[in-house]
Amino acid sequence: MLSPFHPTNWSKACALWIHEIHIAFDPPTPVDPGKGGVLRLMRWSTPRVATLVALSFTLHCTRPPATYDSSLAGSRQGALSVDGQAYVEEGMASWYGGNDDGFAGRPTASGEIFDPEQFTCAHRTLPLGSFVEVENLENRRRTVLRVNDRGPFIKGRVLDLSKRGAEELGFMGRGTTRIRLRSVDAMGLPTALDPAMDHADPFVVQVAALSDPKNIESLTRELENTFGVVTTQSATTRGGLAVKRVRVGSYTSRQDAEQAAEQLAKLLKDRGVEPFITRQR
Template sequence: MSYSSFLSRTGLIAVYLLLISCGGVITEKDSAPTKVPDVSQIPDAVPKYEPRSKYGNPAQYEVFGKRYYTLTSAEGYREKGIASWYGTKFHGRRTSSGETYDMYEMTAAHKTLPLPSYAEVTNLENGRKVIVKVNDRGPFHGNRLIDLSYSAATKLGIVAKGTGLVEVRTITPGKLQKTALSPEAEKTTPEKPVGSALMFLQVGAFSSRSRAEQVKNRLQQDFTDNIIIEPFEAVQGTLYRVRMGPVADVAYGDNLSEKLFDIGFRDSHIVIE
């Protein structure tokens, strides 16, 4: 190996190690701090223009055999999914953007958003909203959309459960609208369940209705869960989405994903409607 090739490879390894510095790839058990802070006194992140992280935005990267492609822009990003959180095990570690993770700040990790980005995260089960700075990569669990700092997760009310159904909407600095609840409003506004968040496990999306029917028939041989085919008008034409559910909870969805993986369906993931 030439010296220049060695340097190139070393640089890639360094980027990889930085990308996974927090982000949920450490297998040790995480936990909340022993002294719980008053999160109502912790302000949301304030979106501002910042330069892109030097090492946190490779065009693509691979973790656990899966390749991810970093978005060139955060503009217009909006997606529903499952949020998890990370706390003491990562507190003080370096994030993928190069910043130090502080579980008491309003931050988050995402697999593909540019670093840094800012996003409004809404808990679809109770209506709470927070604004976070996305400065890390992860979570690298197949059915997770975003990893929240301890404080952000606490304000959203998902720490006790471990996960929550959320919508993530990016915010462009200079275009911020006041949508998150202030600490004063949080004290006087009762939580109101949204009630429209349903989880499904999407097995695949196919351009052929007959192929979707074949997959449905195959699944019915091994599963008693409700299986549906939903037509969806995409840019490339009609797609037929094969879904299982509604799924009762995140743990059951994860269990279904593992079983599907074992029989050859490796791209299943939880979607929220």
Template sequence: MKRLSPLFLMLATLICFIYGCTTSAPAPPKRTPGHPKPYKVFGRWYQPLPDSKGFRQRGIASWYGKDFHGKKTSNGEIYNMYAMTAAHKTLPLGTFVRVHNLVNNRRVEVRVNDRGPFVRGRIIDLSYKAANEIGVVGPGTARVEVIALATPATTDGGRPRSYVPVDLYTGNFTYQIGAFVNRENAERLSAKLNEKYRNAHVTVYDRGDQVFYRVRVGKFTTLKQAEAQESVLIRDGYIDLFIVAE
């Protein structure tokens, strides 16, 4: 057997050292898509909802297209302007919603996979395809109603698989004004609401790894009664409110 020369061994060791140093660093841990932690955009904090049950919201929809096509969304997917998706500030990522254009009465179902729109008064950003389906592309915006159809259902790998239908029309209706991880903050807002409105209260939701204190106001026996109160609450500055069925 031939012996390896000392020069060869020295060069081999040097090469291994160089390449070993450049490739052995561990990759940074990946962020868990859709983890509902508070986040801050343009100086404002947003608290994603722990679930979408009973969610219903009215406001202005807009859309986004080629400037974002091919870029990453908030849940790590690649944005496809020709897919049926949408961006929402607080709904759990993966939630399926029905968007009803209140101007032309057209409807579309989309999956929330991104965050936004961060423009005052707008509640949802539709993909180009979804916006085109309900006539939003031309005017750019439209008044819509967003209704949660389902909570996210995932595979073992955490990817959206299908949806679990939610009954939207049972129970009493109320408005959710906010959700907090600090009970004192929730109680403070509830007390403020009770100075002007009736039936402001705090409900506790234990997700398992986090407890949320949800501030709600009003008790209505019909959806029509609840919707009649919406403009009053918005006028008083509660623009991110939505109706839930308790």
């Protein structure tokens, strides 16, 4: 009689063990879903449902990004904002945060300290904290930035990028470039703007940025007689000059803000003033 530790017995034991495993995991015989009760029906249907769910998830997560048709652009500097669709805007962009402009380390409109090395930007009306995908139309480079500041306050520009953003898009040496932006979520997928932000952070019309207290007081009184609410906001220009931004109204509707801006433009057309729409903060 062989010892239980003899290699021959090991081989038999191993073969028996493998056979038992095979029996234990042998797949069940297919069952007609109309027979065998609820449990068998569940066993039959579960893998098929799981396959459909996985396929649906895959199709959803791999869908192509929304496209932009420039022929649809509206009259507001090429902006398009439709309910349920991403906000799209095209125009000139600049950047800030260089060694000599003095913005690094200052508070932004959102309250956070401006860091030129972060992927952030300034926009006049997009909600603070929202994300935009920005494409440089000169070289087709793209990046996603977070809106944390207000601006640019120069005619003809729609976006001010941080130094890091300008590096990513490859236009630091030129200073400005033509861009297209669209609202996206944190993952970079196109998303519509939240209408609730129009109430949380209403629109205002900025009329001028003045440094002389007498001129600020005179303009404020004149505008109050026609438009009612007039506010001022302290700011510092790129050259380091302290100014007061004189603003009119508090509008939860973009359309109302546009009408006020048109009225202000007519009222002040002989003074070289060009009012524009921004947010209270």
